[in-house]
Amino acid sequence: MVTAVTSFGRSGLSDWLVQRVSGVILLAYFIFIACNVINGVDYVSWKALYAQTWVKVFSLMAILSLAAHAWIGMWAVFTDYLTERLMGSTGNFLRVTLQLLVLVTIFIYVVWGVQILWGY
Amino acid sequence: MLKVSIYRYNPETDDKPRMQDFDFDTQGKDLMVLDVLEQLKAEDTTITYRRSCREGVCGSDGLNMNGKNGLACITPLSETVKGNKLVIRPLPGLPVVRDLVVDMSMFYAQYEKVQPYLQNNTPAPAIERLQSPEDRAKLDGLYECILCACCSTSCPSFWWNPDRFIGPAGLLQSYRFLADSRDTATDERLAKLDDPFSVFRCHGIQNCVNVCPKGLNPTKAIGHIRNMLLSRAT
Ligand code: SF4
Ligand code: SF4
Ligand code: FES
Numbered sequence: 001m002v003t004a005v006t007s008f009g010r011s012g013l014s015d016w017l018v019q020r021v022s023g024v025i026l027l028a029y030f031i032f033i034a035c036n037v038i039n040g041v042d043y044v045s046w047k048a049l050y051a052q053t054w055v056k057v058f059s060l061m062a063i064l065s066l067a068a069h070a071w072i073g074m075w076a077v078f079t080d081y082l083t084e085r086l087m088g089s090t091g092n093f094l095r096v097t098l099q100l101l102v103l104v105t106i107f108i109y110v111v112w113g114v115q116i117l118w119g120y
Numbered sequence: 121m122l123k124v125s126i127y128r129y130n131p132e133t134d135d136k137p138r139m140q141d142f143d144f145d146t147q148g149k150d151l152m153v154l155d156v157l158e159q160l161k162a163e164d165t166t167i168t169y170r171r172s173c174r175e176g177v178c179g180s181d182g183l184n185m186n187g188k189n190g191l192a193c194i195t196p197l198s199e200t201v202k203g204n205k206l207v208i209r210p211l212p213g214l215p216v217v218r219d220l221v222v223d224m225s226m227f228y229a230q231y232e233k234v235q236p237y238l239q240n241n242t243p244a245p246a247i248e249r250l251q252s253p254e255d256r257a258k259l260d261g262l263y264e265c266i267l268c269a270c271c272s273t274s275c276p277s278f279w280w281n282p283d284r285f286i287g288p289a290g291l292l293q294s295y296r297f298l299a300d301s302r303d304t305a306t307d308e309r310l311a312k313l314d315d316p317f318s319v320f321r322c323h324g325i326q327n328c329v330n331v332c333p334k335g336l337n338p339t340k341a342i343g344h345i346r347n348m349l350l351s352r353a354t
Contacts (some may be wrong), residue, residue, distance in 0.1 A: 001312045001313075001314070001315050001318070002284045002315045002316070002317040002318055003315065004316045004317065006151070007316045010316075011314050011315065011316070012313075012314055012315050012316040012319060012320030012322070013314050013317065013346075013349045013350065013353055014319065014343060015316050015320065016320050016346070018352075076316075076321075079281070079317075080276075080277070080280040080281065081280065083280070083281070085281075085283060086280070100226075
C-alpha cells in the first residue's frame with residue numbers, strides 16, 4: 001500500500017470513481033450548454049435559462065465536478081513528472097507548490113461560480 | 121547489408137552511452153534478432169546482453185528493437201527491420217548495468233509486493249487442493265507470464281513511478297492469485313491495492329498488451345482487479 005495524502009480522496013478507487021462520474025456530469029453539462037447555444041441565445045433567454053433553480057443546481061454540479069476532476073487530474077500529472085525520483089528535492093518543492101496553486105485556483109473558481117449563479 | 125546499431129555503455133570506462141554501428145550480412149536468411157547479436161558478439165566479445173533459452177521461454181532477453189520491446193530470440197528480422205535498419209537498445213526506464221543489460225531490481229520489487237504465491241490457511245487436504253476445470257480455466261492467460269519485463273518497461277506510468285506503480289507484469293500476477301479459487305487471501309490482497317498508485321496509475325494506454333511476447337493482456341487483468349476493488353468497496 002502506497003500512502004498519498006494530497007490526492008483527492010486518499011483512495012485510488014474513490015479517485016478513479018470520482019474522475020469517471022465527474023467526467024460524465026461534465027459531458028452532460030457541455031451537451032446541455034451546446035444545445036442551448038446552437039438554438040441561438042440572447043440576453044433575455046440566457047437570463048431566463050439561468051433563473052431556473054434546476055439549471056443553477058446543474059451548473060453547480062458541473063462546477064464541483066470540474067473542481068474534483070481538475071484536482072485529481074493535475075495531481076496525477078504532477079506526481080508523474082515532478083517527483084523526488086526525477087528531480088531530487090526540487091521535485092517535491094515544485095509539486096507541492098503547484099498543487100497548492102491549483103487548489104487555491106479551484107477554490108476561487110468554485111466560490112466565484114456560486115456567486116455568479118446565485119448572485120444575480 | 122543490414123545496418124545494425126547497438127546501444128553501448130560500460131559505466132566503468134564510458135562517461136555516457138553511445139550507439140555502435142555494424143554492417144551485418146544476413147545471407148538472405150530471416151534470422152532472429154538474437155542470432156544477429158550472437159554473430160556480432162563472436163566478432164566483438166565485449167557486446168553484453170542476457171540470454172538463456174533462445175526460444176522465448178526464460179524471458180531473459182527482453183530488448184528494445186527498433187523502438188518496440190520484445191524477446192530478441194523470437195523476433196524475426198522480417199518483423200522488426202524497417203528500411204534495412206535495426207536499432208537495438210536496452211529495455212527503457214530501468215537503469216543500465218552495461219550495454220543491453222538493465223537492472224531489474226525495481227521490476228522485481230514490484231513483483232514481490234503482490235505476494236506471488238498461493239496463500240491458504242485452511243488445513244491442507246491429504247493429497248491436494250482440488251480445483252474445478254472452470255476455476256482452473258480462470259488462470260489461463262495469467263500463469264503463462266515469463267516476467268520478461270517487456271510490458272512494464274513500455275508503460276509510461278511505470279517509467280514515471282517504478283517505485284509506486286506495480287506495473288502491468290506485477291498486476292497480471294496479482295490477478296493470477298486473486299482469481300485462484302484455492303487462494304484465501306483475496307481480501308488482504310485487495311486491501312493492499314486500494315491506493316492511488318499501485319493499480320490506479322494505469323491509464324489504459326495498453327502499451328503492455330501491444331508488446332507482450334506471450335500475447336497476454338495485462339490491461340484486462342487490471343480491469344478485473346479494479347472491478348474486484350469496486351465490488352468489495354460498494
Ligand atoms: S505479461 Fe508478457 S510482457 Fe509482461 S512480463 Fe509477462 S510475459 Fe513479459
Ligand atoms: S494499460 Fe496500464 S499497465 Fe498497460 S501500458 Fe497502459 S498504463 Fe501501463
Ligand atoms: S533467451 Fe530465453 S526468452 Fe529469449
